[in-house]
Amino acid sequence: MFKKILIANRGEIALRIIRTCKEMGIKTVAVYSTADKESLHVKFADEAVCIGPPASKDSYLSMPNLIAACEITNADAIHPGYGFLSENAEFSRICAENGIKFIGASPEMINKMGDKATAKDTMKKAGVPCVPGSDGLLESAEQGRKIAAKIKYPVMLKATAGGGGRGMRVINSDEEFQKAWDDARTESKAAFGNDGMYLEKFVEEPRHIEIQVVGDQFGHVCHLSERDCSIQRRHQKLVEESPSPFMTDALREKMGAAAIKGASSIGYEGVGTIEFLVDKNRDFYFMEMNTRIQVEHPVTEEVVAYDLIKEQIKVAAGIPISGKNYLPQLHAMECRINAEDPRHGFRPTPGKITTLHIPGGHGVRVDTHVYAGYTIPPNYDSMIAKLITVAQSREECIVKMKRALSEFVVEGVKTTIPFHLALMDNEDFKAGNFTTKFLETFDFSVL
Known part of the structure; x- marks a missing residue:
């Protein structure tokens, strides 16, 4: 069993993890940005390390800062909670390379399931029912229109790197397709740095x-x-x-x-x-x-x-x-x-x-x-x-x-x-x- 776990997260989930660790007799390390200095997870952990300024990219998403916090506190595992780096294959890999157990999926598992188009392909092969749509990413709007005509409108255009509803558009007719394609790609590129799109049949009354x-x-x-x-x-x-x-x-x-x-x-x-x-x-x-x-x-x-x-x-x-x-x-x-x-x-x-x-x-x-x-x-x-x-x-x-x-x-x-x-x-x-x-x-x- 682990001796010390660093929680690479904040707020209620960090506190939730700390509570179970205490019941299991495991020491905890909280990390925090300067904006979270007064948060309860910082107060209730055995140790706390400031990992940067308020911006997530400079603190909770900073892999070097998190690994350094592990090294200075001798933590032997990282619990990522949800959000932030919890489904980041690169972070999972870096933890393994540094001899730190990532309490989550391996890089291979994350890669198979983290990208929605790849996940759908994986599930199809496993015999799990999937919504009819494109096989993998669309190469063009024209390809998407052909698939939409085949599976029939309404359809849903989705960003492969999406989340929180960004990069998603419901399309009801062929006339709407091009604008939805352009808007969804632009939104996804801005939000995720990735404008890859795939298409699915829109499920009614879901x-x-x-x-x-x-x-x-x-x-x-x-x-x-x-x-x-x-x-x-x-x-x-x-x-x-x-x-x-x-x-x-x-x-x-x-x-x-x-x-x-x-x-x-x-x-x-x-x-x-x-x-x-x-x-x-x-x-x-x-x-x-x-x-x-x-x-x-x-x-x-x-x-x-x-x-x-x-x-x-x-x-x-x-x-x-x-x-x-x-x-x-x-x-x-x-x-x-x-x-x-x-x-x-x-x-x-x-x-x-x-x-x-x-x-x-x-x-x-x-x-x-x-x-x-x-x-x-x-x-x-x-x-x-x-x-x-x-x-x-x-x-x-x-x-x-x-x-x-x-x-x-x-x-x-x-x-x-x-x-x-x-x-x-x-x-x-x-x-x-x-x-x-x-x-x-x-x-x-x-x-």
């Missing part, structure tokens, strides 16, 4: 349902059931729950088997998520694989009583998994509390938190790194907390979430709490009647 998987160094892979992440804005998740209200036992068995097949095909080691789009007929299609821990992992932890961070560390240390699949025993839901104004297009609202009261009680969990007096920096993601409730049924879970949200007091900045409160009262949401397009018709005037 649900975003993902399967949590764990694989070890001995070829064993299991799944820990599903999470429904369909409530999202601009392709970024706001609410996640398990089990999905759209799921059936037969569908769960088929999707779980497909996820295991996909992860096994690359010899996957670690905790990961296979993400699917599920259409109105409950046909499912591979979307992407995240070779890291995800923001919404507490939802799974609560319904199957399983510490996913602990499992990540154990797998990285060469400890085999049990190999059995886990089914949800309870219902859990997570609301992302972001420093954003939902009344104005979820505009970020960084600033100082003057008052903070965190809810509690049976079946309520809050993962956060903020406190009264903390200043939310403008340099990073706007999420300041994750509120998770767990109960015997979905109905009870929603009631508990509404109660917990009403107790959650954040003053000094606007947050997404009013949106979540309104969502818990929405009849379609309560009935489980929603798709990834839900927010496009949501009545924000009720906030």
